[in-house]
Amino acid sequence: MYLPPAPDSGSTNPWVQFFCSTENRHALPLFTSLLNTVCAYDPVGYGIPYNHLLFSDYREPLVEEAAQVLIVTLDHDSATSTSPTVDGTTTGTAMDDIDPPGPENLFVNYLSRIHREEDFQFILKGIARLLSNPLLQTYLPNSTKKIQFHQELLVLFWKLCDFNKKFLFFVLKSSDVLDILVPILYFLNDARADQSRVGLMHIGVFILLLLSGERNFGVRLNKPYSVRVPMDIPVFTGTHADLLIVVFHKIITSGHQRLQPLFDCLLTIIVNGPPILPPPTHWPC
Template identity: 85%
Template sequence: MKLFSEIMMTAALKFLSCVPVEATDDAFWDQFWADTATSIQDVFTLVPAAEIRAVREESPSNLATLCYKADEGDDENARPLAESLLLAIADLLFCPDFTVQSHRKSGPETAEDLHCIDSCEYIWEAGVGFAHSPPHSYIHDLNRTELLKLLLTCFSEAVYLPPTTEGNILNPWVQFFCSTENRHALPLFTSLLNIVCAYDPVGYGIPYNHLLFSDYREPLVEVAAQVLIATLDHDASTSLSPSVDGTTTSTAMDDTEPLGPENLFVNYLSRIHREEDFQFILKGLARLLNNPLLQTYLPNSTKKIQFHQELLVLFWKLCDFNKVGPRPGGGAA
C-alpha cells in the first residue's frame, strides 16, 4: 500500500487532530493509500513530527485507527507486527556503534549491513563460548539496558492474565523470540550469560568507589538476568499428562508432542559442558551471591548489589536444565 497524494495526506492529518473519525468511515481512511508513487522519503519530508504529535495528543483514537487501517490491508502472508518488533529489537542489540563496537576502521556500518552481519562476532563480554573481551562503553550499555527493558515489556503478558491451574500456557512473544526465527539467539544468550557472570561490583576494592563513580554496568546486569530468566522459564518441551489420580500434571519425559518449537535458550544452557565454562559461571554467581557477606573495616565502603533473587533463580535454572554439571574433583559429570 502506498500513500495517496502529498496534499491530501497533509490535509487529512490536520483533520485527524481536530475531528473524531469513525473506524467505519472507509471513504475517509482510504484516501491515505492508493497505487501512487509516493515514497517513504516523501512521507518524512511532508509530514512533520509536530503533526503526528498533535494527532497523538488531541485524538489518540484517530491515531490508533490509522495504525490499524495501515496494517489490516497488508498481505495475509506478511509477518505480524509483534514478530517484526522482536526481530528489530534483536537486530538493534547487535547494531554496530549503537550497542556494540564497530569492527570497521573507515566508518560505521550502514543500515543495510545490519541484517547480514555475523552477530557472533559482537558478543558483549568474554566468557562462555567467547574469549575476546570488547571495550566497555557507557553509551552502549545504556542502549542495551533500554532495549532489554523493552524486551521484558514484550514478555510481560503473564502479568495481565488471570492465574490458571491448567499447566503451562506458552507466551507467544517468548516462544517466537527463543525459536530459530531469531538468528541472534545464540550470541544473545551468550552475551546475557557472560554479562551477568563477569560482573564484579567491587572492582579493584577501592573503599567508597561506588559513591564517587556511577556504575553503569549494574543496571545492565540486572535486566540481563531478568531477560535470561524470562527466556529460560519458557520450556516448550514440557507437556501436560494425566497423573495417577486423574489430574493433569506437567512433565518433560512424555512421548507427546511438545507445546511449541524448541526453546533455543534452554537448549544452549543444557549443552554447556566445558570445565572452564562451568568455572566461569559458578565463580561469577558465587561472587555476586557472596557480595552482601563482604565485611570491611570501613562501614558501607563496598558496593552492594540488589538482584539476589534473580541470581538464585538463574542458578536454579542452570541446575534444572543442565544435567552435565561439574564434578567435585574437576571436569564435567
C-alpha cells in the same frame, strides 16, 4: 496490550515464544552475551573504598536485567506451544492442534550443551562472586558496593543445575560449592522472619535439597568453617555441616509459620549428609 488475569493465565507470551524459538536467528549470540554479562560482573571492581558513592555504576541494572531475561527465557516451555513467525502467525496447522510437537527452546538447548570445564569455572566463579558480595566485610563501614539481585542469581543458578547436569556435577566436585552454600545459608537466615521473602526461602532450600542428593556435597561439608559471616547465630568452631545445622535450627525455631512446608525439606537435607559426615561438633542450644 492489557488482558484480564483469567484469559491470560492459559496463554503464552508471543514475544517470549518467538524469542526462544528457532525463528530467532540471534538466539546464540543473545544467550552468550546475557550469560557473559552476568558472570563477568564484579561490583567491587578495583576495590577502591566508597567508589560506588563517587561514581554511578551503570552495569548493575544491566546485569540485573540480563539475569531476569535469562530466567524468563529458560523458564519458557516451548514444548506445548507452536512457533510464531515475524508476522505474528504460527508455523503449525489445524492438524497440529491434536499433538503439537513445538520447537525446542534454544536457550535451554544452548545451556544444556555447555560442557567445557573452563566455561563451568567461569560461570561458577561469577555467580559465587555475586552471591558473596553482600557478605563482604571491610574495616571501613559501607565502603564496598552491595548488590540487591541475589534472588535472581539463585533462580538462575537453579536453572543452570537443572538443565545442565554436567554443570551440577562440576559444582559438586569443586570446593567452590561452599562459596555457594555459605551465601545461601546467609540469605536463608536473614529472610527467615520476613514473610515477604518466602520465595527466596523456597528457592534457597530447593537448591540445597538438589545439592544434598549427591555424595560429594556431604564430603565438602566436612571442610572446617573459618570464614565468619555476619549472621545472628551462636559462635562455634566446627565444619560447614555444623553451620548448616545451626542455620536450619534457627529457621525451624524462629521462622514464621509460612515456612512449615519447608521443614521436611530441611530435615531431608540433613538426613542426606550423615552417612558421610562425622558426628556434629556443635549442637545449638
